[in-house]
Amino acid sequence: MTTPAKKTLTLVLSDAEMEVLDALSTERSLSKTAVLRQALRLYQTVDVRQQRGEKLFFENGKEKAELMLL
Amino acid sequence: MTIRNRPDRQWYARMIQDTLDDDFVIGPAPFSASKAEATEPPLTVAFGTLVRLARRSKKLTVEQLAEKLSVDAEEIQQIERDPSYHARPRTISNIARFFDLPLTELMKLAGAAVSNDDVFRTKALKFAAHSDDMSILTDEEQTMLRGFIRFLREKP
């Protein structure tokens, strides 16, 4: 099977951002790269939908809160 | 991202033999809403919006439109309000004729015909998302309505 081509990106993050990345990486048992990869996938997924005019909601039992300005 | 621990040939041979009579087809069941429709609003939302705005652009009440189309007022109400309601083909046809809209595209919006056209779907849902529930069409709604009708009429 052909392996897809890869490119390297050097990321400069603040201490706070790095902390968040570390925490997510630990909580989700993913490498930091995998976390960022997931973040990119999710960001794009949300973006595509919002471009279509759809709204993003979080639901908690009976309450629905719109996630604006995402 | 290469897969490092791929099982060997014997593993595959055995698993294939073990599952030779099994059915691996995975996906939505036939005759039911596809996965896309389960998470996205149905196109009928756009149909309802279109009927509602088109009606109001002609300054007609639901009853008045129903009378002109020779259908029940209740059906017009359901079309406009209930995304799970599937209008009768005859009603869709009457709506198309009355508002001078292409029947084929309307059938797709109303759920009476299948559409695999993502552009169509996207435009329809965007149109539906931007409408508002006011008795008089705002300038913006007029523009949206005209734009969407133009899109429907221009579809090859």
Added chain:
Amino acid sequence: MTQLWNRQSQLFEPAELFDRIHAADVTCFQNHWLPPMQAKIDELKLAGQYNRQTVSQWNLEDAHWGWPAKFQSRAGQLQWASYALRCSGMTQGLMFINLVYRCRLPSQLNQHMLYVDLVSTAPWNRPRFTPNPLYGGVGMVLVTEAILRSEDEGFDGRVGLHSLPGAETLYRDKLGMDCLGPDPAYSGLLYFEMTPQRAAQLLALLTSKTGGTV
């Protein structure tokens, strides 16, 4: 390289797995998969026999999935990945997976998983569609790849999927997946998840010590 079982010659044949669906696969679907399936559907419709039962009987559930349309709309989206399996010059299998879903199984709640969205094998491979099916193992190779991809993504082999009616034994008993019951958000189809433990167990069966490639 992988392999498929040729039911007619009773031999394994080399097959190639591609880590995305290519235009050539879509063309193969349109020119070779769809026509016989559509012909059967038209036949059923003409005979007034086109319903849920007959569609299942003839294994035509996927005729309306629209692989070409999905290929187009999902192409640029990172949440979707696809696979194509080719053998003897034809596309034999297709699969779409999703990478942003989370687990529902209580022991794995909210952990990342790989969701198998669509899997299809060419109509000439289906025992219910043709009296002389050609290749066996297409589905098995694809689903295995989904588990391996899940591991590679860091999801530890967690995989989720909805099973069409009749396939429950395969996922529950043969693959050892956990069944979470009918999913009301998906036409009541049974929803299955594979745990990391089960994935490790499954893949460990007869794997050579060196973890060599096929």
